[in-house]
Amino acid sequence: MKRNENSFIHPLEHLAVEFLAAASGAADEGATSLICASPLSARNPDVCRLWHDGYREKHRAALLLNLAAGTLYGFIKGAVKLAIDFEPLKYAVYGKINGTLLVVPSTCGSETSTGAYKTSYVRTDKDDGLFVCGPAGACGKNEKDIERTSFSHKLFVVSNMIWGGIRAFVRVKGDIVDKMLLLLLWLQWAGSLQWLYACHLERALSEVVEKYGVKKIGCIHEMHSYARVVWRVASKYNARGYAVQHASISSGKRWYFCYPEERKNGVMLPDVMYVFSDDAIELLAPHYGTTKFLLGCSCRFSHWKDAAPAREVKGDYYLFVGALAAFDNDVLIEGLRKLIENSATPMRVRLRLHPHAEVSRADKKWVKSCLRKGLIDASAGVPLKDALASSIAVIGMSTTVLEEALLLGRPVVQLTHPDYLQYVDLRGIKGAATIGHQDLSAEFLAAVSKKDVDCESSRERLGLTHPAVTYSKLFEI
DSSP states (O other), rough: OOOOOGGOOHHHHHHHHHHHHHTTTSSSSGGGGHHTTTTTTOOOTTTOOGGGGGHHOOOOOHHHHHHHHHHHHHHHHHHHHOOOOSSOEEEEEEEEEEEEEEEEGGOOOOOHHHHHEEEEEOOOTTOOOOOEEETTTTSSOEEEEEOOOOHHHHHHHHHHHHHHHHHHHHHSSSSSHHHHHHHHHHHHHHHHHTTTHHHHHHHHHHHHHHHTTEEEEESSSSSHHHHHHHHHHHHTTOOOOEEESOOOTTTOGGGGGOOHHHHTOOOOOOEEEESSHHHHHHHHHGGGGTTTEEOOOOOTTTTTTTOOOOOOOOOEEEOOOOOOSHHHHHHHHHHHHHHHHHHHSSEEEEEEETTOOOOOOOHHHHHHHHHTSSSEEEEEEETTHHHEEEEEEESSSSSSSSHHHHHHTEEEEEEOTTTOOOSOTTTTTTEEEEEHHHOHHHHHHHHHTSSSSHHHHHHTTTTTOOBBBOHHHHTTO
């Protein structure tokens, strides 16, 4: 059954779309790419809890104070950046560019000892054309400078953005607090000059595309803020845009969903997008206009194709796994804390956090204390596959690791919190259970650990039944 596009309309998001339209009217035409990459367009609940409806309704005052403080700090940072760019962006080109080019952020790849550049998201050969962008020292030996933006132009853009935000606040009709939240988020982004990244990326990528006559441009992310710049550049040079799904897609990941008004105001979409399953196509297609969807498996997950379910449990621990976002780790550690406090007898648990996890100072202190007391074991240094296969069950909130655990036949528990959106939808999958983070108990885990697991459903959800999307596969059509 097809989902109706209107079923995903969120009042605050729609207000943000109207805000952007009004703000764009006061901005210079050249700022369209920057506006399309703004946090009001690339609405990422990972980065800002404003987009979690439950959290916003309960914590509006806290959001206002945090955004106000962030805006003040942003203007201080921006005042410095007007004169000095302490983190200059660089770029590098690898391989031979024969009409195709894959855009890779420096955080998602690295230079090899042979001088090639590799990313785990798309398998490439040494002659495949890559465009790498990131901070100085992160793009490899081939990195080049990007022309800096002058003081006068930065001041011009900031002034236009600020005026555009004020104009939008006055003109758009809606709840006054919601409008204030959007205005503060906009001013924080504009005043801190966060848009400089998009500005310099567009400049460098445009230069390379024009120089080499690129006709097909690929991106390892779909609709993150930088990807929106990539699709703008592709459109400007009449090139086709290509993307490959890199993680689970659910209705909770709000940056994927583009409103028709945004497309009319300059947001561009990839022409071709590889996704893992028909479910992802059904979810995204109503929002993507003429984008052609194809089925494929990201090389990020293709190494799981030959993974066999672990029939026997080798270990005796429950594995708690976290994601990058701060809200995920808040919920995960709170659930773990409640479990330990309420368990009549000690339980063996292991905690495996994302390498770049955002964890509060208080939670870090609590985890270190539990590690010293032996209440928690650390899972660092153990390969993920081994850690999963040796666990009794795996507990998490929004990480794709839950789906990877199901691949190996391990039961999983997905923690929920009424304040936050769900990023991984495990409803109806045999071997997966859902529970409120404060309700987790030893008895519940014991019951879940005895469940049979439907490994095949996870294989389909991660695209393992389809060919891996390599560089040549990506640009095949």
